[in-house]
Amino acid sequence: MDAALKNTLRANPCGKHRHLIIAQAAEVSFCLGLARQIPSSEKQFMNARGFLCSTVFVLLALAASVCAQDVKVDYNHHANFSQYHTYSWERIKTTDPLWQSRIQDAVDHALQSKGWQRVDSGGDVALTAVGSARDQREYQTFYDGMGGWRWGGFGETTTQVVNYPVGSLVLDFYDAHSKQLIWRGVSQEALSNKPEKNEKKLDKAVDKMLDHFPPK
Numbered sequence: 001m002d003a004a005l006k007n008t009l010r011a012n013p014c015g016k017h018r019h020l021i022i023a024q025a026a027e028v029s030f031c032l033g034l035a036r037q038i039p040s041s042e043k044q045f046m047n048a049r050g051f052l053c054s055t056v057f058v059l060l061a062l063a064a065s066v067c068a069q070d071v072k073v074d075y076n077h078h079a080n081f082s083q084y085h086t087y088s089w090e091r092i093k094t095t096d097p098l099w100q101s102r103i104q105d106a107v108d109h110a111l112q113s114k115g116w117q118r119v120d121s122g123g124d125v126a127l128t129a130v131g132s133a134r135d136q137r138e139y140q141t142f143y144d145g146m147g148g149w150r151w152g153g154f155g156e157t158t159t160q161v162v163n164y165p166v167g168s169l170v171l172d173f174y175d176a177h178s179k180q181l182i183w184r185g186v187s188q189e190a191l192s193n194k195p196e197k198n199e200k201k202l203d204k205a206v207d208k209m210l211d212h213f214p215p216k
Contacts, residue, residue: 071208075183079175081214087116088123088176090149093142094131099191102199103129106206107171114213126176131169133191139164150180167191169205185209 075081092100107127108118116125128146132138143151151172164170169190173183187205 070188071185071205072187073183073185073209073212075215076181077215079182081182081216084124084175084214085116086119086123087111087125087127087173088119088121090126090128090174091142091146092127092129093138094129095133095135095138095191099131099202100129102202103131103169103171103206106203107210110206110210110213114210122176124176125182126174126179128172128174129170131167131191133167136164136166139168139170148179149174150178164188169202171206171209183213183215 089104092103094100094103107129112118126149128149128151130139130142151174164186165188167189169187171185172181174180175182187209190201190205
């Protein structure tokens with residue numbers, strides 16, 4: 001494999017998507033091998049170089065899209081979101097306690113920009129958030145401790161097993177009166193064991209989750 005491509009892979013491991021990037025890198029290496037067999041006249045060399053540059057650009061762009069955060073949002077389609085104007089934080093749990101205030105800050109900023117107001121308690125909507133960078137079981141433990149809150153799904157749809165990949169950030173909104181889940185956002189690969197990268201990843205994850213909030 002070409003040395004430059006090896007450096008790219010080391011700089012962009014992308015977790016579970018690494019095998020896809022390796023396959024793309026192999027295609028680039030194949031193109032480079034073909035280029036070495038092309039006669040070395042200046043015109044042919046320039047054509048080959050242009051072709052390879054275009055190929056590398058396209059493949060790296062595909063690799064970047066593979067590495068992008070996977071964000072999913074769902075909500076109770078029977079809920080009237082226009083009746084909600086205030087919110088309170090009910091519970092938040094993360095591997096690193098420092099992430100808790102960062103998640104709150106990111107969510108507060110996004111919601112307040114949409115006209116929602118945070119109150120210490122008694123808000124129209126109760127918010128929870130959970131994220132782990134090490135242990136998948138932390139998600140199940142978190143929801144096991146949510147006694148009385150109908151976190152399993154919307155209406156009659158329920159989820160018996162919490163099976164979020166490590167590194168996911170899960171943000172839940174509940175109707176504070178009924179304790180029924182009304183909105184959920186999940187961003188995979190939002191958290192990592194590298195603190196210097198987490199703040200930007202968290203901001204991006206929250207922005208994407210709440211981009212079209214509230215549902216209309």
